[in-house]
Amino acid sequence: MTDMYRQLSGGGGGRLSFGGDEFIFVELSEEMRIQQALTIQTLARTLTAMNLPGVTDVCPSHASYMIRYIPERVNLPELLATLQGVHEEIVTGRPATINTRIVDVPVYYNDPWTREALMKFRDRHQDPGSTDIEYAARVNGFESIDELIAAHTRHPFLVTFMNFVPGNAESVQLVPRELQIEVPKYKSPRTETPSRAVGHGGAFTNIYPSAGAGGVQLLGRTPINVVDMTQTRADFRERPVLFPAGTLISFRAISEAEYFDIRAAVDADEYRVRVADIEFSVGKHLEDWETYNDELLEALR
Structure with missing residues (x-):
């Protein structure tokens, strides 16, 4: 040994x-x-x-x-x-390549459901006087929530760790360390988090597949499902989770109206998640990460 x-x-x-x-x-x-x-x-x-x-x-x-x-x-x-x-x-x-896919994830940032949940637990937060997304923006040096959202949606994330429950995947943004969005978790966890809530803790973003406890800062909510253990919905026929390890995620800001439109389509099983199969080159990312990220996003579009 x-x-x-x-x-x-x-x-x-x-x-x-x-x-x-x-x-x-x-x-x-x-x-x-x-x-x-x-x-x-x-x-x-x-x-x-x-x-x-x-x-x-x-x-x-x-x-x-x-x-x-x-x-x-x-x-x-x-x-x-x-x-x-x-x-x-x-x-x-020599740096290898990864055969994977990049997935479009619409997010209603600063939504009413996560805001309602997080406001119940301000006594467990580092800054009881602000919301999670306001706090996350401030500690990262952004002047507004909009600047934080722009940074969060600008570059794709890589799923690095599957954790806790099926479908819950931690992802890190493909940017240099000095550009990473970082924020501490709650001082003690919440006992309530809405399903499909998008949260950020440390340098990692994750999406809660179902309602439950949690301790990361809540940024918004996605209208799409990230897990289907029955595999009856069209987006989950090949696998029960949307983000296996190694998947790339592109978060996209949407309005309240878009959220409800997409959610209605999801409930009717008429919405199809936008996905692009890609060959991710580690070498290209190390050579010029910003240009390569743009190429990856263009493949999704």
């Missing part, structure tokens, strides 16, 4: 450890950066596509990933050697 730890750390990048007899945990770094997040997604997708014998799941996160395997069906030295080879190819080799 110690030898393999050194090999991953030195030869291919990453700190490997074991979780009992069924899990392998690999951490690329202790802090999350866009390049590492993209590398994690590439590693996870590559390992998943290999259909390794005895490996039942590959779970990517912001700066790490985890593998679950069946001990009786896995030759552990062979699996570790495979991981070593994949790391040497992807982490220290």
